[in-house]
Amino acid sequence: MLTLERRSRRRSVGGPRAVTKAIRPCCNTPKIDTLAASATIKLRRMAKTGTGRVYGVRFIPPAQMGLFGSPTEALIARLSPGNRVTRRGRDWIIGRTQTDGGVLSGRLGFVADGAVTEVWDEGAKDFRDETTQRGVTTTFAVNIDRLTAFIQERTHIPINSAITALEEILNEGRTQKDLRWSIESRKGTQSLQRWLETVDKVTAVRLTVRKPNPRWQDARNLQKIMENAEAEIANIELENQNGIDINSDFISETQSHIDRGYGDGRYEGVRTDDDGTHKTSFSTRVGTEELHDEAPTTESGEVDESVLRSRLADETQSEETGDDG
Numbered sequence: 001m002l003t004l005e006r007r008s009r010r011r012s013v014g015g016p017r018a019v020t021k022a023i024r025p026c027c028n029t030p031k032i033d034t035l036a037a038s039a040t041i042k043l044r045r046m047a048k049t050g051t052g053r054v055y056g057v058r059f060i061p062p063a064q065m066g067l068f069g070s071p072t073e074a075l076i077a078r079l080s081p082g083n084r085v086t087r088r089g090r091d092w093i094i095g096r097t098q099t100d101g102g103v104l105s106g107r108l109g110f111v112a113d114g115a116v117t118e119v120w121d122e123g124a125k126d127f128r129d130e131t132t133q134r135g136v137t138t139t140f141a142v143n144i145d146r147l148t149a150f151i152q153e154r155t156h157i158p159i160n161s162a163i164t165a166l167e168e169i170l171n172e173g174r175t176q177k178d179l180r181w182s183i184e185s186r187k188g189t190q191s192l193q194r195w196l197e198t199v200d201k202v203t204a205v206r207l208t209v210r211k212p213n214p215r216w217q218d219a220r221n222l223q224k225i226m227e228n229a230e231a232e233i234a235n236i237e238l239e240n241q242n243g244i245d246i247n248s249d250f251i252s253e254t255q256s257h258i259d260r261g262y263g264d265g266r267y268e269g270v271r272t273d274d275d276g277t278h279k280t281s282f283s284t285r286v287g288t289e290e291l292h293d294e295a296p297t298t299e300s301g302e303v304d305e306s307v308l309r310s311r312l313a314d315e316t317q318s319e320e321t322g323d324d325g
Helices: 071-078 159-171 192-196 220-228 249-259 305-321
Strands: 002-007 018-023 051-060 084-087 090-100 103-121 126-143 148-153 182-185 201-210 233-239 263-273 276-283 293-296
Touching: 051 159, 071 159, 084 159, 090 159, 103 159, 103 305, 126 159, 126 305, 148 159, 148 305, 159 182, 159 263, 192 263, 192 276, 201 249, 220 233, 220 249, 249 263, 293 305
Parallel strands: none
Antiparallel strands: 002 018, 002 233, 051 148, 051 182, 051 293, 084 090, 090 103, 103 126, 126 148, 201 233, 201 263, 263 276
């Protein structure tokens, strides 16, 4: 199953509304059920383990940073409470922040679509509809001098989404490449093909793609799906614990479309080495294997900002003393 998204032409309070459709492949749609044992959109709730995933990244200033003051000044100004950006119908917002010891930490999140519940109104002696808003947040910490950072991944906030939201908040809508901030992994980058050569099999592929501008190029299967549904955005999830054929026409064409700048991909696989067999994943968004650290979480599932600040401080001290341990 695919999730396809089209922007409504009607305006509404809070920005354009997203119209989503779930479609099943039929006789006129490229067969993707041969690629994986399951090809569905799934929402999973992660078990509470008491630890969370945190990713080490680096903030890369624009090439023409001189137009906007110093990188430190720009970070403090843009990563301030209330600054926001709208992406795919969601308002991503910077929550309260604090700066301590050269580290700025805070929360990033969005308000999910309101849920309508029926509540009892004693005065009216009747039930009435009430809309409740549910916030989804994660934490981050940035060394404002070294521009290194940690960002937590949450169940409903994948690391790719958090990075993209922070980039867009920093860039204030600027599209010219030499005027834009970017965020990269500190683990170093490599190609998807190089990562694929290191795994025994790929067990899951998650692709988010956008309609191209101005035209499609050599992605006929994906083009047919999106044009038939009049979709601007498609979220595709393929799974097979026995291994997915990543050389299939559909995946190859869709990844080429992503490589042109029209989406992101996340690949999960299994690797066997001297330490045994373990899972690994690769993000096309940051061009690297998703190597992460674990950190203790609070009851809410968030990693406390003090933990992230402490880790950045420890890194700085290790670099200054030359201690790699």
